[in-house]
Amino acid sequence: MSFSIKKEGEIVVVDVEGQLIVGNRQELKxxxxxxxxxxxxxxxxxxxxxxxxxxxxxxxxxSLSKKIREQGGELRLANLNDDLKTLFELTKLDTLFQISDTRDRALSSF
Amino acid sequence: MVASTPPDTGLRVSLVVEIPSDVAYIERVVDLVRHPCAELAYTSRQLALNVPVALSEAISNAILRANHEDPTKRVRITVAVDARRLVVEIEDEGDRFDMAASTRDATSPENLEREDGRGLFLMRKLMDHVERFDATGSTGGGNVVRLTLARA
Structure with a gap:
C-alpha cells in the first residue's frame, strides 16, 4: 500500500494504492x-x-476535508468502486463529499 | 475417468491466528481469512467489503482500545468457515467493555463529521451478527467479539 502525490494544474492529486486503514492513515494525513x-x-x-x-x-x-475547508480549500474524491460507494452510503459520508465517477470529471469540477 | 469437483458443502476450514498488539498485522490477518472465503465462493462484495472492513474494525478495536497496544498482550483470531457461514472470534486481553453502550449512530448529524466512532457501527452494518462475551482465559480480563456472516 502506498500513496503517490502529483500536481495536475493547481490541483493536488493523491492516488491511494492498496488499503486505507488504521496502519497507514497517518501517512496519508x-x-x-x-x-x-x-x-x-x-x-x-x-x-x-x-x-x-x-x-x-x-x-x-x-478530518482532512474539515482542515482543508478551514483553510479555504476543497477536498474532492473520485473513482470509488461499487463496494467503496456502499461504504460511503452506509456511513452517509456520500453526503459530505463531492464524489466523481472519473478522475477527469473530478478535475474539471473544481 | 474425469474426477468431478466435490461440492463446497463438504468443506469446512478452521484457522487460529495470533498476533501481537500491533496494527501493522491487520492486513495480513484479513488476507488469511479472506482466502478460504474466496475458496468457498463467498460473493465478491463479501470478499471486498463485508469481511475485510468488519474484521479490520474488530481487530483494531482489540489492539487499540482493549489492549492499548501493550506489546505484552496478544490478539487471538479464531476462524471457522464453511459454505453456509463465516464465524470469526477476536479475543483480546484488555478491559471488558459494554458493546451496546459503545455503539453510536455514526450517521446522525451530530456525529457525521466526527473523525472517530464508526468502527462498531460498521461492524454491525456489514455482519449478520456481532456479539461480545467475556474471555475465559487465564488473564482474568479480556473480551471475545464474535462476527457471523452467512454466505450470500
Whole structure:
C-alpha cells in the first residue's frame, strides 16, 4: 500500500494504492497536510487502485476535508468502486463529499 | 475417468491466528481469512467489503482500545468457515467493555463529521451478527467479539 502525490494544474492529486486503514492513515494525513501547509488549496483523492477502507481511513478523510475547508480549500474524491460507494452510503459520508465517477470529471469540477 | 469437483458443502476450514498488539498485522490477518472465503465462493462484495472492513474494525478495536497496544498482550483470531457461514472470534486481553453502550449512530448529524466512532457501527452494518462475551482465559480480563456472516 502506498500513496503517490502529483500536481495536475493547481490541483493536488493523491492516488491511494492498496488499503486505507488504521496502519497507514497517518501517512496519508501527513502528506496532505504538508501540501496544505505549502499553500495548496485544491485536493483530489483518487481511489481507482484502492482495496478497502476502514473506519479510521474514513475518519482521516473527514478530518482532512474539515482542515482543508478551514483553510479555504476543497477536498474532492473520485473513482470509488461499487463496494467503496456502499461504504460511503452506509456511513452517509456520500453526503459530505463531492464524489466523481472519473478522475477527469473530478478535475474539471473544481 | 474425469474426477468431478466435490461440492463446497463438504468443506469446512478452521484457522487460529495470533498476533501481537500491533496494527501493522491487520492486513495480513484479513488476507488469511479472506482466502478460504474466496475458496468457498463467498460473493465478491463479501470478499471486498463485508469481511475485510468488519474484521479490520474488530481487530483494531482489540489492539487499540482493549489492549492499548501493550506489546505484552496478544490478539487471538479464531476462524471457522464453511459454505453456509463465516464465524470469526477476536479475543483480546484488555478491559471488558459494554458493546451496546459503545455503539453510536455514526450517521446522525451530530456525529457525521466526527473523525472517530464508526468502527462498531460498521461492524454491525456489514455482519449478520456481532456479539461480545467475556474471555475465559487465564488473564482474568479480556473480551471475545464474535462476527457471523452467512454466505450470500
Amino acid at each position: 501527513q502528506k496532505v497536510l504538508d501540501e496544505l501547509e505549502r499553500g495548496e488549496k485544491k485536493f483530489l483523492i483518487d481511489f481507482a487502485q484502492t482495496g478497502y477502507i476502514d473506519s479510521s481511513g474514513l475518519g482521516v478523510l473527514v
